[in-house]
Amino acid sequence: MGIRAITNNRNVTMDVIKELKIKIQSQNLWAKEVSLKRNEYLIRAGSIERYLYFVEEGTIRAFIEDEGEEQAIRFAYPNSIITALDSFFSGKPTRFNLQAIKQCKLRAVEKEAFNNLMGSNEENSKLFLQMLQALVVQQMDREIDILTSLPTERYKRVLERSPHLFQEIPNKHIASYLRMTPETLSRIKKS
Amino acid sequence: MGIRAITNNRNVTMDVIKELKIKIQSQNLWAKEVSLKRNEYLIRAGSIERYLYFVEEGTIRAFIEDEGEEQAIRFAYPNSIITALDSFFSGKPTRFNLQAIKQCKLRAVEKEAFNNLMGSNEENSKLFLQMLQALVVQQMDREIDILTSLPTERYKRVLERSPHLFQEIPNKHIASYLRMTPETLSRIKKS
Numbered sequence: 001m002g003i004r005a006i007t008n009n010r011n012v013t014m015d016v017i018k019e020l021k022i023k024i025q026s027q028n029l030w031a032k033e034v035s036l037k038r039n040e041y042l043i044r045a046g047s048i049e050r051y052l053y054f055v056e057e058g059t060i061r062a063f064i065e066d067e068g069e070e071q072a073i074r075f076a077y078p079n080s081i082i083t084a085l086d087s088f089f090s091g092k093p094t095r096f097n098l099q100a101i102k103q104c105k106l107r108a109v110e111k112e113a114f115n116n117l118m119g120s121n122e123e124n125s126k127l128f129l130q131m132l133q134a135l136v137v138q139q140m141d142r143e144i145d146i147l148t149s150l151p152t153e154r155y156k157r158v159l160e161r162s163p164h165l166f167q168e169i170p171n172k173h174i175a176s177y178l179r180m181t182p183e184t185l186s187r188i189k190k191s
Numbered sequence: 192m193g194i195r196a197i198t199n200n201r202n203v204t205m206d207v208i209k210e211l212k213i214k215i216q217s218q219n220l221w222a223k224e225v226s227l228k229r230n231e232y233l234i235r236a237g238s239i240e241r242y243l244y245f246v247e248e249g250t251i252r253a254f255i256e257d258e259g260e261e262q263a264i265r266f267a268y269p270n271s272i273i274t275a276l277d278s279f280f281s282g283k284p285t286r287f288n289l290q291a292i293k294q295c296k297l298r299a300v301e302k303e304a305f306n307n308l309m310g311s312n313e314e315n316s317k318l319f320l321q322m323l324q325a326l327v328v329q330q331m332d333r334e335i336d337i338l339t340s341l342p343t344e345r346y347k348r349v350l351e352r353s354p355h356l357f358q359e360i361p362n363k364h365i366a367s368y369l370r371m372t373p374e375t376l377s378r379i380k381k382s
Contacts, residue, residue, distance in 0.1 A: 069340075085327065122313075132320065132323035143264060147257055147262050149257050149258055149260075
């Protein structure tokens with residue numbers, strides 16, 4: 001089982017998610033459907049994550065709290081997946097809060113069912129490996145984003161990598177994700 | 192193939208590295224041995240990474256450059272592994288610089304040999320999955336570290352998770368990793 005080079009994280013991830021969904025569907029592994037109103041929480045910091053969610057409609061913000069401030073760290077849109085990943089992998093309470101930005105429809109697969117599926121044959125393991133490698137590369141990119149001191153540079157990096165973000169997510173949350181004020185973000189976008 | 196819960200990242204990672212090393216050894220997959228003098232580079236930003244390195248002796252610092260400043264992002268010590276991970280997984284030029292802090296001895300396995308090994312049977316795929324999941328959780332922890340605004344809190348988080356760091360790595364590099372001045376780090380350590 002060789003590992004394909006990841007030339008475009010988002011596309012690879014989108015393809016992998018589609019494939020995953022088909023597999024879950026065909027084996028009837030959906031545990032539940034979840035509807036969220038705007039601002040409703042999918043999970044709060046301190047809880048144990050038992051599900052992986054596929055977003056059908058709506059958008060979700062993952063954030064951590066730091067000194068009473070909410071720091072956006074990830075977003076999910078239709079056709080992407082989301083979970084409190086730290087807890088999903090470690091079994092320990094999550095540090096993340098997942099909250100609906102817009103009204104959402106999600107489908108959930110349980111952690112055990114997902115892990116069993118991913119380990120059931122070589123093709124699936126390969127898919128999971130690809131997913132994890134893409135995730136590692138994305139997280140490296142995110143680390144570099146955060147460590148980039150010039151706000152304009154942070155903006156450019158994210159715009160290039162995730163242009164869809166700017167269509168889907170309100171400015172104030174993007175500003176938090178980019179670690180700048182909404183005013184700075186507006187000024188950069190105009191310039 | 193179920194996936195074991197990762198209860199202690201460092202221990203799991205150390206166990207996985209030991210197992211990996213035995214497998215590489217028994218199949219004679221070492222591509223080369225590398226010796227580095229203090230301050231010598233293993234790889235510089237802009238290069239393509241072809242190897243995964245096992246540290247036998249010495250310590251290595253991974254850093255990125257931002258506006259002329261070097262930002263430490265990872266360290267490697269004896270019995271840990273290191274590579275320019277972004278490039279190793281993506282095939283694209285790395286953003287990282289890997290430099291010896293102390294004189295080093297490393298053993299390298301080539302990317303293709305490593306990938307073939309990891310895909311050669313179910314046990315190895317499982318090992319690789321564990322490694323990747325532990326890595327994802329570590330990266331999440333690192334992201335939360337960086338986003339934690341109080342220097343004392345950042346210090347505490349890293350001290351709790353990686354006490355060995357403070358034995359192995361000079362203060363100025365730890366300070367850079369913790370995003371504070373060496374003076375602030377000294378003050379926090381004393382208090």
